[in-house]
Amino acid sequence: METLSENRCFGGTQGVYRHPSTTCRCDMTFGLFLPEEANDGPVPLLWYLSGLTCTHENAMIKAGTQQWAAEQGIAVVFPDTSPRGDDVADDPEYDLGQGAGFYVNATQDPWAPHFRMWDYVAEELPALLAERFAIDPDRQAITGHSMGGHGALTLAMNLPGRFRSVSAFAPIANPTGSDWGRKQLRAYLGEDETAWLRHDASVMMREAGFDGPVLIDQGTADQFIDLLRPDALAAAIAERRQPATMRMQKGYDHSYFFVSTFMEDHVTFHGEALWA
């Protein structure tokens, strides 16, 4: 593993690291914020999964996460959104291929050899973090924005017991019913739609739910709201009687100006679950 940068930030350290990934079969880069408390022993870990076109860097520099993580004494990891490199398949559209891994294990060509973001985020990266940093693997929580909100919700509901809390900013909430989803799930997972279902937060919410607190924020002026389908997730939460807070935030759009506005609420929410 290679250290690309480390900057002091809110009393802790914002690092960027690169490592050869056996899961994605390419080098992968991630950001990790460690609070000051990590000098004294393992701290809880919050996952932040990013959206389409993003790398590990976007949220790390624009979301204002570190100050609240420092206040809560928790680490935050910012994984990349896909495998990358000249040897890795890609697509000219922004919403497929590199920068658009959708947090699934691809089974279809040309994606199958590298696009295994599910296993990368669920298995390889957590093991690496627990081994190399002062992280307590028994105290993890997860959040994300847009495609990353989809990843956070589906990982949390598919891996019961892994995460103590889950939240999302403007998640792709019902990909099996949206142009942000059907195209990608077909490309990565094939024509059999039953393989898609565990990667749909609204389906998973109806069928499994989440044993812990749930927080969702969605801007009412989000330019992609018809693709995100928060209505499907809201209905599933209500049908399941899932304890959850879902907030429609007046006038906010899909940008990081929206994410940063509500970041304090999300990190505090996770901090309370992680330290409970």
Added chain:
Amino acid sequence: METLSENRCFGGTQGVYRHPSTTCRCDMTFGLFLPEEANDGPVPLLWYLSGLTCTHENAMIKAGTQQWAAEQGIAVVFPDTSPRGDDVADDPEYDLGQGAGFYVNATQDPWAPHFRMWDYVAEELPALLAERFAIDPDRQAITGHSMGGHGALTLAMNLPGRFRSVSAFAPIANPTGSDWGRKQLRAYLGEDETAWLRHDASVMMREAGFDGPVLIDQGTADQFIDLLRPDALAAAIAERRQPATMRMQKGYDHSYFFVSTFMEDHVTFHGEALWA
């Protein structure tokens, strides 16, 4: 004036605007955060001047300024750092020409026709803001980072009565004695070094000082600290008996991870002066 974007952010609006500048004789772009209170009437204004290579955008997305400005009920303007365009002179080095205006009025060719950032920030842009937005021109404060900290300090001390408070993050504090300064002041202002003196914060501090509160933060691990020369400014503050707080922050470097860490302190400091 053209609106390039407006995003809801911490209850207010983060806008980006472009206008033809008569001072710089080119189109200029700036960011402006207006808090919710601006809907009801004019609010105080904090200037944030950026550093070398930056545009209006860097601090707007990376410094975490808006949340504290929203809390204080003050506007923040993020000007660009130089004139720009194909017709505008430039230099292959990052520290001269476009992105490196140094907040002076150039008198030397090829810079003189467009590089008038002093007048742009001191005259044209404040008049435009007061005319077009809910800004109270009687309540202004100023801050900046690196080259922008130099601009903030020199503008504040050269325009007594204009700004109620001044602060800076890792300012270029003594440009007449540094490779970050001598090259640029010679290029823009010519060989006569007496014309440089009002653009040196340490010289101005010794000769004029500032009638109001002053706050400076400087990281001890700043990779550019020898170019910034905080020692010269610290000595000048002490010699003048200038009321000021200058903090050497252990382990912080020159990045926006440093700036964002201490942004709350700076915006709160200015808010207290602006609402006093």
